[in-house]
Amino acid sequence: MDVFAASSLRDVLPDVDDAPRYTFAGSDELAAQIRDGAPVDLFLSASRAPVQELREARLVEAPVVFASNRLVVVVPAGDPAGVGSFEGLRRPGLKLVLGGEGVPIGDYAREALAAADFDAALDNVVSLEQDVKGVLGKVALDEADAGIVYATDVAAAGSGVVALEVPDEFQPEVRYYAAVVADGDREHAMELLERLTGKAGAAALRRAGFLPVPR
Amino acid sequence: MSRLFTVALWAALAAAVLFLLLPVVALFLRVPPDELVAQLGSERARDALRVSLTTSLVAHALIIGFGTPAAYLLATRTFRGRALVVSILELPLVLPPAVAGIGLLAAFGRSGLLGDELGALGLTIPFTQLAVVLAVCFVASPFYVRAAIAAFEAIDPRLLDASRTLGADGSRTFRRVALPLAAGGLGAGSTLAFARGLGEFGATIMFAGSLPGLTQTAPLAIYDSLDEDFDVALALGAVFVLFSILILLAAKLTPSWTRSSSGSPFPFARSRST
Numbered sequence: 001m002d003v004f005a006a007s008s009l010r011d012v013l014p015d016v017d018d019a020p021r022y023t024f025a026g027s028d029e030l031a032a033q034i035r036d037g038a039p040v041d042l043f044l045s046a047s048r049a050p051v052q053e054l055r056e057a058r059l060v061e062a063p064v065v066f067a068s069n070r071l072v073v074v075v076p077a078g079d080p081a082g083v084g085s086f087e088g089l090r091r092p093g094l095k096l097v098l099g100g101e102g103v104p105i106g107d108y109a110r111e112a113l114a115a116a117d118f119d120a121a122l123d124n125v126v127s128l129e130q131d132v133k134g135v136l137g138k139v140a141l142d143e144a145d146a147g148i149v150y151a152t153d154v155a156a157a158g159s160g161v162v163a164l165e166v167p168d169e170f171q172p173e174v175r176y177y178a179a180v181v182a183d184g185d186r187e188h189a190m191e192l193l194e195r196l197t198g199k200a201g202a203a204a205l206r207r208a209g210f211l212p213v214p215r
Numbered sequence: 216m217s218r219l220f221t222v223a224l225w226a227a228l229a230a231a232v233l234f235l236l237l238p239v240v241a242l243f244l245r246v247p248p249d250e251l252v253a254q255l256g257s258e259r260a261r262d263a264l265r266v267s268l269t270t271s272l273v274a275h276a277l278i279i280g281f282g283t284p285a286a287y288l289l290a291t292r293t294f295r296g297r298a299l300v301v302s303i304l305e306l307p308l309v310l311p312p313a314v315a316g317i318g319l320l321a322a323f324g325r326s327g328l329l330g331d332e333l334g335a336l337g338l339t340i341p342f343t344q345l346a347v348v349l350a351v352c353f354v355a356s357p358f359y360v361r362a363a364i365a366a367f368e369a370i371d372p373r374l375l376d377a378s379r380t381l382g383a384d385g386s387r388t389f390r391r392v393a394l395p396l397a398a399g400g401l402g403a404g405s406t407l408a409f410a411r412g413l414g415e416f417g418a419t420i421m422f423a424g425s426l427p428g429l430t431q432t433a434p435l436a437i438y439d440s441l442d443e444d445f446d447v448a449l450a451l452g453a454v455f456v457l458f459s460i461l462i463l464l465a466a467k468l469t470p471s472w473t474r475s476s477s478g479s480p481f482p483f484a485r486s487r488s489t
Binding site for chain 2: 029032095097100125126127128129130134138141142143144
């Protein structure tokens with residue numbers, strides 16, 4: 001079975017089920033490949049828009065929310081630029097890296113900055129990356145002063161980076177959507193979906209730092 | 216039997232031509248011409264083409280400015296370690312661009328080898344147009360330098376000697392004799408290096424990042440547009456095809472190549488055995 005999944009799920013999915021063949025990338029990029037006919041059975045997206053588009057084109061079945069996540073500000077170990085906090089992103093001259101337009105992590109980050117009215121932070125953006133990996137890499141190499149990624153990415157990134165909290169009032173609703181792909185191996189896709197939303201999946205997701213879906 | 220052989224040759228040629236032509240034709244079939252023109256007017260496409268053109272031109276000036284004298288030296292003098300020096304200049308040809316990107320970061324990045332020295336001068340290179348220029352120089356320069364060495368080597372040494380015996384010094388001989396004689400080969404290498412530089416992707420995205428209007432070159436914009444503005448990606452792709460055809464035509468029409476029609480238009484450096 002083939003599964004297309006958001007980059008941020010890279011470490012947790014094999015814990016849930018290591019049998020399928022996983023392809024990890026930005027959800028928007030994966031959706032574009034499914035639109036172009038990639039042979040895949042289940043799509044796990046880090047935001048609603050990519051699944052929604054596929055749903056409207058009748059390429060996937062009705063999506064299910066299976067996890068949520070939080071944003072954090074990520075800085076190189078030791079915070080050499082002295083960002084200090086989410087508010088610190090406004091300081092002029094800071095080198096900030098975000099995901100690009102249409103990339104879920106980029107759109108969520110812009111949502112958080114807009115909620116906080118941090119226009120100055122947007123002026124600090126020096127690069128728009130294709131996915132979480134691009135953002136984390138630039139920060140871990142200490143070329144960028146800060147980036148915005150999911151809380152779960154930081155644990156996976158190791159000791160090169162440190163996370164700073166994004167306050168609750170500015171957190172966007174980060175939701176992960178699962179959708180069975182039309183014309184795929186429906187039986188196995190449903191099986192993985194049940195496992196993901198069941199006890200074992202919830203435990204693995206929790207261990208990796210994902211949050212349960214708020215009711 | 217020999218007839219069968221000829222048929223096999225033609226079949227192989229037809230397969231190769233079809234395979235190489237199909238993606239290019241498909242690109243144009245997928246975007247209607249009016250849509251293509253409209254997409255080229257989009258801010259995103261114009262920004263990307265502007266960034267590509269400025270950075271490529273600056274990089275190209277650097278490549279020619281440093282590459283020409285360096286190639287002349289290598290073509291006209293023998294010294295210990297010459298083969299090693301030529302190999303170093305050719306190394307980027309065989310290096311994956313992503314490796315070039317990491318290497319450039321490790322050397323010129325903020326926490327790279329020269330990071331502190333550059334920082335003391337107030338220079339941070341990553342995420343700037345200078346980073347794009349350096350990435351292009353690194354990846355494209357061997358295409359020019361190889362062709363330039365070959366072009367200078369092809370000059371009859373007696374002509375250079377004659378120039379000197381007639382009283383011209385080294386610099387004058389270089390400018391008045393060597394450069395005009397090598398012009399065709401230099402032009403060929405120059406167009407090839409320029410085309411390669413325009414298409415640079417891997418080293419740029421790692422070293423310079425991708426910010427529309429600043430560091431997002433046309434190839435980065437094509438990749439970035441794939442998921443949402445597929446039409447922009449196709450339009451930029453089509454522009455690249457047209458541009459590449461122009462470059463090839465320009466290269467084919469360079470006069471010096473009419474001398475031998477069978478050879479590759481891009482002569483490569485020979486190892487020096489004499």
